[in-house]
Every structure is written in structure tokens, then in C-alpha cells.
Amino acid sequence: MSGMKQKDFSERLSAARDAKQAMAAKFHQRPSPYDPAVAERRAARAAISAARDARMAERDAQRLAENARLIAEREALVAAQAEQEARAIAETIENEARLQAERKAARDARYAARKARK
Numbered sequence: 001m002s003g004m005k006q007k008d009f010s011e012r013l014s015a016a017r018d019a020k021q022a023m024a025a026k027f028h029q030r031p032s033p034y035d036p037a038v039a040e041r042r043a044a045r046a047a048i049s050a051a052r053d054a055r056m057a058e059r060d061a062q063r064l065a066e067n068a069r070l071i072a073e074r075e076a077l078v079a080a081q082a083e084q085e086a087r088a089i090a091e092t093i094e095n096e097a098r099l100q101a102e103r104k105a106a107r108d109a110r111y112a113a114r115k116a117r118k
Helices: 009-027 036-117
Strands: none
Touching: none
């Protein structure tokens, strides 16, 4: 039996270089952009993104509608309060005018009674 064949240094270097290149090619291999599988994955990602955008737009629309409804309710409440305050102010003004008229009538009656006594 002959002994094991020893590789010289240059053969070991070239084998190591080939192994490194094979490993790098295995992990860094980029698929062709024209590959149907790549196009299919890209289309699937685009569909998922479009569905996500549609859901976000729907949520935004619902949020805006809810905000518009709340604003309308608040405006109606403020308008009702303003109307109630206006009624209270008008009532106060009417009462004040009636009291002034009654006071004037009483004063005029006293003045007329004083004139009648003379």
C-alpha cells in the first residue's frame, strides 16, 4: 500500500478558495428579477400592501366620520345652550321692563294722588 497522497500548498489554497466561493455563492445568490417566483412574491407583497392601505383608509374614513358626528353633536349642544341662555336673557329683560313699567305706574299714581290732594 502506498501512503496517503499529500497535496501541496497551492492545491490546498485553491481548494480553500473554491470552497469559500461556493459557500459565498450559496448564501449570496440573487434570484433573477425575471424569475417567475420572484415576480409572484413581488405581486403577493404588492397585494398585501394594497389591502393594508385600503384597511388604513377605511379606518381613517371611519375615524373622520366619528369625529364629524361628535363635532355635530357638540355644536347642537352648544346651540341649544345658547338658545336657552338667550331665552333666559330675554325673559330677564321682559321682567325688568315689566317691573319698570309697574314702578312708573305706581309713581305716576302717587303723583296723581298728590296732585288731587292739592
